[in-house]
Amino acid sequence: MRFGWIVLLLLSFPVLEAIGIFWMAGAIGGWVLPWLLLDAIAGVMLIRAERVAWGARLLFSVQSGAHPLAALFASGRILLAGGLLAFPGFISDAAALLLLLAPGTWNRRKPDPLRPANDDVLEGEFKRESDDLLR
Secondary structure, eight states: OHHHHHHHHHHHHHHHHHHHHHHHHHHHGGGHHHHHHHHHHHHHHHHHHHHHHHHHHHHHHHHHTOOHHHHHHHHHHHHHHHHHHHSSSHHHHHHHHHHHHSOOSSSOOOOOTTSOSOTTOOOOOOOOOOSTTTO
């Protein structure tokens, strides 16, 4: 039963996008076509840029001690947003913007218990050897 709802949703998505395009064309006129064209170009550029950057992001996450899955999920989120931007329609544009603007929850590191909470404070002892340097 659940599989049927998923198939129905996936099949109705392009129809809902087409209805949204026609509705927006009626509201704002001929500006819909340049919007969709620029949107598709932005989606393709985002996919191309992420295709190059995912390896560096993965390497940096491993070197910095973060979990590598965090970098993979971030890259996947950006690739999915690029695909949604390349797909014509306003519903997919809104979903892509949500994916791009949502803060990443996978790359947050837990605080190290051995590291002090405030890095500006240096704790230690000192002893003044001579007052001759002050005169």
